[in-house]
Amino acid sequence: MRLRHLLPALLLWLIAALPLRAEEVVLGLSTDRVAITTSFDGSEILIFGAVKREKPIQEIPLEIVITVAGPSHPVLVRRKAHRYGIWINAHAVTVDSAPSFYAVATTGPLKEVLTQTEDLRHRISIDRAIRSVGAPFDVTDSEQYTQALIRIRQKEGLYQELEGKVALDQQTLFRTAIDMPADLTEGAYSTRIFLTREGRVVSQYETTINVRKVGLERWLYVLSRQHAALYGLLSLAIAILAGWGASAGFSLLRDR
Numbered sequence: 001m002r003l004r005h006l007l008p009a010l011l012l013w014l015i016a017a018l019p020l021r022a023e024e025v026v027l028g029l030s031t032d033r034v035a036i037t038t039s040f041d042g043s044e045i046l047i048f049g050a051v052k053r054e055k056p057i058q059e060i061p062l063e064i065v066i067t068v069a070g071p072s073h074p075v076l077v078r079r080k081a082h083r084y085g086i087w088i089n090a091h092a093v094t095v096d097s098a099p100s101f102y103a104v105a106t107t108g109p110l111k112e113v114l115t116q117t118e119d120l121r122h123r124i125s126i127d128r129a130i131r132s133v134g135a136p137f138d139v140t141d142s143e144q145y146t147q148a149l150i151r152i153r154q155k156e157g158l159y160q161e162l163e164g165k166v167a168l169d170q171q172t173l174f175r176t177a178i179d180m181p182a183d184l185t186e187g188a189y190s191t192r193i194f195l196t197r198e199g200r201v202v203s204q205y206e207t208t209i210n211v212r213k214v215g216l217e218r219w220l221y222v223l224s225r226q227h228a229a230l231y232g233l234l235s236l237a238i239a240i241l242a243g244w245g246a247s248a249g250f251s252l253l254r255d256r
Contacts, residue, residue, distance in 0.1 A: 023062070025193045025205035026050045034180060034189075034211040042182045045209065047105075048175035051195065057171050058197070063106065063113035064166045064174045065194040067124055068209070070101030071187035072131075077145040093145040097131040100185035102153075104129075105162035105176045115199035122194065122201060126150055126159055157181040184211050 030046035047066055075095045106113050110125060119125050132146050153159040158181060166176040189209040195202050 023054075023195055024052050024203045025195060026052050027193060027205055027207060029191070029207070029209065034184065034209060043180045045178045045180060046175065047178065047191065047193075048173075049193065049205075050174070051172050053172075060197055062168070062171055062202075063108060063196045064168055065107075065110075065114060065124060065196060066105045066166060066176055066178075067129075067190075067192045067194075068101070068103045068178050069099040069129060069190045069192075070185050070211070071189075072097045072099045074098075075149060077149050079145070079148075093132070093142050095130060095132045095146055095149055098149060099129055100187075101158050101180070101189065102126055102129050103160040103162060103178045105160075105165045105178065107164065107166045107168050107174075109163050110161070113196050113199065114194075114201075118196070118199060118201050122192075122204070124192075124194065126161060156183075158183075180211075186211055 027047070027049040030044075030048075034043050034045075045068070047068075051062065075098045076092055077095060078092045104110070104124060104126065114124060119128055123129050127146075127150070130146055130149070132142065150159055154161075157179065160179070162176070162178075166174055168174045187210075189211055191207050191209055193205045195204070
C-alpha cells in the first residue's frame with residue numbers, strides 16, 4: 001500500500017530529472033517558395049535564425065551546419081574509353097540516389113565542426129548525401145564514378161560546399177545565403193540546420209523549400225506529363241509552323 005502511494009512521487013521525480021533540450025533552432029527563410037518561369041535565371045535563398053536556450057551560453061562554442069537538398073534520383077554515370085581510334089562508352093555505373101541539388105554551409109571547416117560518425121549518421125557532407133550501393137562485377141573502382149558525378153555537378157553549381165559561409169553572431173544569431181542555379185529540378189528541397197559542439201550534433205531542425213514551375217513553364221510541364229500525345233502533336237505543329245515561317249521569310253527576302 002505504501003509503495004502505491006510512492007509511485008506518483010517517484011514518477012514526478014523521474015520526469016523532473018530528464019534533461020531538457022538546452023539549445024534548439026528558431027529558423028527563418030527569406031522565402032519558402034521558388035517559382036521557375038521562362039525568365040528564371042537562378043535565385044538566392046537567405047537562411048537565418050537564432051539559437052534558443054534554456055541555460056546560459058556554454059564555454060565550448062557552438063557551430064552551425066546548414067544543408068539544402070533537392071529531390072534525389074538514380075543517376076547513370078558512364079566512362080568513355082579510347083578504343084579502335086575512337087572514344088566510346090566503355091562502362092557505366094548507376095548511382096542509386098543522388099540529390100539534384102545539394103549545398104552544405106558551415107561556420108568553419110566541415111571536418112572540424114562535424115565528426116565522421118555524425119556525418120555518417122545524418123548524411124551531411126556531399127559524399128554522404130549520395131547513396132551508391134552496388135556496381136557491375138567488371139567495375140572495381142565504382143567510387144570514382146561517384147566522385148566524377150560530384151565534380152560534374154560542382155562545376156555546374158548544383159553541388160556546393162560552403163565552408164565558413166555561415167555567420168554566427170554572439171553564439172546566438174546565424175545567417176547564410178545559398179545560390180540556387182537556373183536549372184533547378186522541381187520538387188521539395190529539404191533544408192536542415194544542425195547545431196554542433198565539439199563535432200557532435202546537439203540539436204537539429206528541418207523544413208522545406210518548394211520549387212515549382214509557374215505560368216507557361218508549368219502548363220507545358222503538366223501537358224508533357226499528363227497528355228504526352230497532345231504535347232507531341234503540339235511540338236510537331238510548332239516545328240512545322242516555325243519551318244514554314246522561316247521558309248516564307250527567306251522567300252520574301254530573295255524576291256526583293
